[in-house]
Amino acid sequence: MIHFGFSYIGLTFLLMLFIPNIIWMKCKPKDYEKYVVNENKLLLLFERIGEVLVCVISVIVSDFNLREPNLWSLWLVLAILAMIFYEGYWIRYFRSEREMTDFYSSFLGIPVAGASLPVAAFFFLGIYGANFFMIFATIVLGIGHIGIHLSHRKEVSNNKKKGGLILRIIYIALTILLIIIFGLITVIMGKNKAEYMGLEHKRLEEAVVYDKPDLNIVYVPEKFQNRREAFDSSYIFMTPKQEVIRGKSTIPFDKITNPIVYISLGSIISNRGFCKECIRAFGGKEFTVILNTGKINPDTLGKIPPNIYANSFVPQVEVLEHADVFLTHCGMNSVNEAIYAGVPMVAMPFLNDQINNAKQIVNLGLGKRVRSFPSRGKELYRAVQEVYHSKSIREKTINMKNELMKEPTWDNIIGKIEEMANSKRCDK
Numbered sequence: 001m002i003h004f005g006f007s008y009i010g011l012t013f014l015l016m017l018f019i020p021n022i023i024w025m026k027c028k029p030k031d032y033e034k035y036v037v038n039e040n041k042l043l044l045l046f047e048r049i050g051e052v053l054v055c056v057i058s059v060i061v062s063d064f065n066l067r068e069p070n071l072w073s074l075w076l077v078l079a080i081l082a083m084i085f086y087e088g089y090w091i092r093y094f095r096s097e098r099e100m101t102d103f104y105s106s107f108l109g110i111p112v113a114g115a116s117l118p119v120a121a122f123f124f125l126g127i128y129g130a131n132f133f134m135i136f137a138t139i140v141l142g143i144g145h146i147g148i149h150l151s152h153r154k155e156v157s158n159n160k161k162k163g164g165l166i167l168r169i170i171y172i173a174l175t176i177l178l179i180i181i182f183g184l185i186t187v188i189m190g191k192n193k194a195e196y197m198g199l200e201h202k203r204l205e206e207a208v209v210y211d212k213p214d215l216n217i218v219y220v221p222e223k224f225q226n227r228r229e230a231f232d233s234s235y236i237f238m239t240p241k242q243e244v245i246r247g248k249s250t251i252p253f254d255k256i257t258n259p260i261v262y263i264s265l266g267s268i269i270s271n272r273g274f275c276k277e278c279i280r281a282f283g284g285k286e287f288t289v290i291l292n293t294g295k296i297n298p299d300t301l302g303k304i305p306p307n308i309y310a311n312s313f314v315p316q317v318e319v320l321e322h323a324d325v326f327l328t329h330c331g332m333n334s335v336n337e338a339i340y341a342g343v344p345m346v347a348m349p350f351l352n353d354q355i356n357n358a359k360q361i362v363n364l365g366l367g368k369r370v371r372s373f374p375s376r377g378k379e380l381y382r383a384v385q386e387v388y389h390s391k392s393i394r395e396k397t398i399n400m401k402n403e404l405m406k407e408p409t410w411d412n413i414i415g416k417i418e419e420m421a422n423s424k425r426c427d428k
Contacts, residue, residue: 002131003062005355009076010058013125016083017118020090029100035152043147050141054122057137063129065351075128082121089113104153115149116142215420217413220332221339221404224360236416238408239336242317251290251309251319259324261287261384262343264314266329269350270294274373275301279308281377287384290319317341325388327380330354330361339366342401344393346383348372365396 058064066076089107093114096102107113119142126134214234222228222237263278265271275293282289283305291310293301298310316334320326320341328334330349335357338345345367347358361367370383387393 002133004060005062005351007059007062007064008351009064009066009125010061013079013083013118013121014055014058016087020087020094023094024090027094027098029098029103031100032103035100035155038151038155039148040151043144043151046140046144047148048144050137050139050144053137054134054141057131057134058122058125061129061131061134062351062355063131064125064134067352072128072130075124079121079124079128082117082124085110085113086117086121089117100152100156104149104156112146112149112153115146119146215416221336221400222407223364223400223403224332224335224357226356226360236408236413238413239340239404241340241404242333242337250311251314253322256288256309259287259388260290260322261325261327261388262290262292262314262316262319262323263327264292264316264329264334265294265348265350266331266334267294269329270296271373272296272300275310277377278380279304279310281381282384283308285381287325287388290314290323292316325384327384330357332357335361336404339397339400339404342398344387344390344397346370346380346387348380364400365393366400367393367397 067073085108092107093102103114104112107117110116119138123135123138123142126132126138212234216231216235218225218231218235218237219240220237221239225231225237261282265274270293275291275296278289278291279301284307287307289308291308292314293310293312296312298304298312301310304310317337320337320343323341323343325346326334326338326343327346327348328338330345330347330353332353335345345361347361347367347369348371349355349358349369350372358369362369368383368387370379374380
């Protein structure tokens, strides 16, 4: 299944591709243009089509972004290494005499590295994202782009020795063989894991659809599943309620004044610029702000106004009991905790499930969405004001909280599991 959304990994790869090429436009090898006129038109067509497809797919599919590390992540590591080697190839070229022989000399034993390395990187990225269209696009690009540069290299080398050509063919064949072997190992290990789990279908998508057990517990609010009709009665939606964790917090809840805004980007994203923008936007205003700085040391943020409490650790569930508005990155746990506390949200998603969570927050009337890292903090301030003063948003958030309270409890779930176990025991 393809998940459409912004890919920051794809954009990073494109920047690593475009920047040296832009510099190269002013540092072309001598006599390069005379080789261009002899380019094969069919290969050129493949190259152009591949370039367009790869550039578009790279930034519109979120499957290329970082996720929980697993064996499949090795493909992303290979892709990143290929792009790093690609930058190394350009550094060597720009420091050379910039002759055609410099442009087409092997890098780390890799032939036509300026063409083959980026193609390999996007190919590996396609495998990592399990995206057939990216894989197909890179094959089309590789046929055209690598083909053209191999032709140029052949002209430059002016009839290389046959033995050298054979060695290159063997080298390329071995490289392809290693990639295939590595891919097979990945698939086999995945199948072994599926067999260990007792799954009939070995692909994840098929296993989720066809190998589901008789009871499936879904830890998200039912209304946040935007394809609820696809789930039958064997799925029970139950949102766990988090207990209040009393930590070493310096927030004097008994002294701060309402209204209270809680700002947090979760445990992964920490951004000093964002923290400073929030301090500028909310400093001295009518809101008391509790700012979770994450990995950023609050002491590095300069002078902090008295109405803002910046902490690198914040007991979130406890804070939400006091908050009036929650500016959140829309991680599912944070959203659940906000709903349980009846706190309206300003949604600022970045990746993966956060995007859909933000859409549902807006669709259900639980808050308002803003751009990720807006250029001006005033946008955040206005959004918080709008959500805080919205009677409709507050009422819908309370209604949603009441719905969660009616969901099955742990006792209900345990009872169903025991009932199923007893039923199967009787069948035997």
